[in-house]
Amino acid sequence: MNPQLDLLLKIQNYEIKINSIEHDKRALPIRKTLSKIVADVNSLQEAYARAESVVLKIEQTCEALKKNCEINTKRLAADEKKLEEIGNTATPEEIDSLIADIVSFPQIEEKMAHELVTMKQQLEKASQMALEIGKSINQSKQEYDKIKPEYDRQTADSDAKIAELKAAIAELEPQVDKDLLARYRAAKAKINRSPLYELKTNSCRACNTPISANVKNKVASDIFVECEKCGALLYIPH
Numbered sequence: 001m002n003p004q005l006d007l008l009l010k011i012q013n014y015e016i017k018i019n020s021i022e023h024d025k026r027a028l029p030i031r032k033t034l035s036k037i038v039a040d041v042n043s044l045q046e047a048y049a050r051a052e053s054v055v056l057k058i059e060q061t062c063e064a065l066k067k068n069c070e071i072n073t074k075r076l077a078a079d080e081k082k083l084e085e086i087g088n089t090a091t092p093e094e095i096d097s098l099i100a101d102i103v104s105f106p107q108i109e110e111k112m113a114h115e116l117v118t119m120k121q122q123l124e125k126a127s128q129m130a131l132e133i134g135k136s137i138n139q140s141k142q143e144y145d146k147i148k149p150e151y152d153r154q155t156a157d158s159d160a161k162i163a164e165l166k167a168a169i170a171e172l173e174p175q176v177d178k179d180l181l182a183r184y185r186a187a188k189a190k191i192n193r194s195p196l197y198e199l200k201t202n203s204c205r206a207c208n209t210p211i212s213a214n215v216k217n218k219v220a221s222d223i224f225v226e227c228e229k230c231g232a233l234l235y236i237p238h
């Protein structure tokens, strides 16, 4: 067997072992509980952000309403002053218009006051909701902190094994030709699994496509050859 291919097969073998250990870790019931808590916290945080933005919007609307109230109060004062000043020189139409304006003021004021009350109720509701969501987030986080050490304990051996395998890979990698290693990594990323396949028939074992004459020729002499269909690395031990 070509020593370079032998190194790559060893690396692939270690990577398969790591995958299998990680798969087992994910299958642990406690891991599922933790994942569910994390997912819950994420969706709660989204809900919290939504509630906060509602609170902010209502607060802005309240501010605008208050400003409108102030403007109206000033307008009323100005109208009243004007009415005093114009006295007999004003036309009846001018006086009527001023009076109509002054009379309409309490209605406008009442409407605004009503809107403000409604806004404040909505604000309280939204703030309350944000508070409740915040409490739920804290509870979930506490639960996570309670379970996490047990998860760490259950997976300590697996993590040690993974670290060992990763160290072994790191030791082998510098011994592999850079170009070959790059092709191995690229093929692995492309087919999203272990890329090296021994060519035992006339088909690629990754995608079941019959290999071309070109691939067949190359595989006889090269360390490995990319499958023209899927990109898997095909080799014949020699």
Ligand SMILES: [Zn+2]
Pocket: 204, 205, 206, 207, 208, 209, 227, 228, 229, 230, 231, 232
């Ligand atoms: Zn293929």
